[in-house]
Amino acid sequence: MNCPKCKNPIEDNAAFCQWCGAVVDNSVIENQENDFEYVIKNMLTNTKYDDVVQYYKETTGKNTEESKYEVSRLDYFRTHEFADETAWQKYYEEYQENRKSIDNSIQIIGWILFIIIAIFLAIGIIVSVLSGFRII
Numbered sequence: 001m002n003c004p005k006c007k008n009p010i011e012d013n014a015a016f017c018q019w020c021g022a023v024v025d026n027s028v029i030e031n032q033e034n035d036f037e038y039v040i041k042n043m044l045t046n047t048k049y050d051d052v053v054q055y056y057k058e059t060t061g062k063n064t065e066e067s068k069y070e071v072s073r074l075d076y077f078r079t080h081e082f083a084d085e086t087a088w089q090k091y092y093e094e095y096q097e098n099r100k101s102i103d104n105s106i107q108i109i110g111w112i113l114f115i116i117i118a119i120f121l122a123i124g125i126i127v128s129v130l131s132g133f134r135i136i
């Protein structure tokens with residue numbers, strides 16, 4: 001976490017800031033974090049998902065994957081009023097599974113196309129050879 005006064009990084013649950021000596025009230029910091037979650041949830045109602053992720057990334061300094069995860073998580077809690085962590089984890093795992101099966105389907109379609117093209121090429125070569133066509 002960061003010092004609420006000088007914004008330098010300090011240890012979690014530190015009572016004083018090691019940089020400026022300010023007394024750190026952890027409940028204030030917790031509220032600031034909740035305010036940030038509130039801002040993100042609010043943004044999600046009227047801003048494109050990718051733009052919210054970008055904003056989250058720039059504000060927190062987290063990487064794209066982490067930011068996507070956190071924004072998706074906040075979006076889930078925003079749209080599911082009575083959801084808890086267990087429900088979110090279940091939803092996220094199912095989402096990951098679906099993504100994986102879509103990726104697999106795309107891969108299978110790719111292979112089928114490749115085989116069809118290979119068969120046509122083979123037929124073309126066989127027909128050419130049988131009809132006396134010389135490549136060289």
Ligand SMILES: [Zn+2]
Nearest residue numbers: 003006017020
């Ligand atoms: Zn400080």
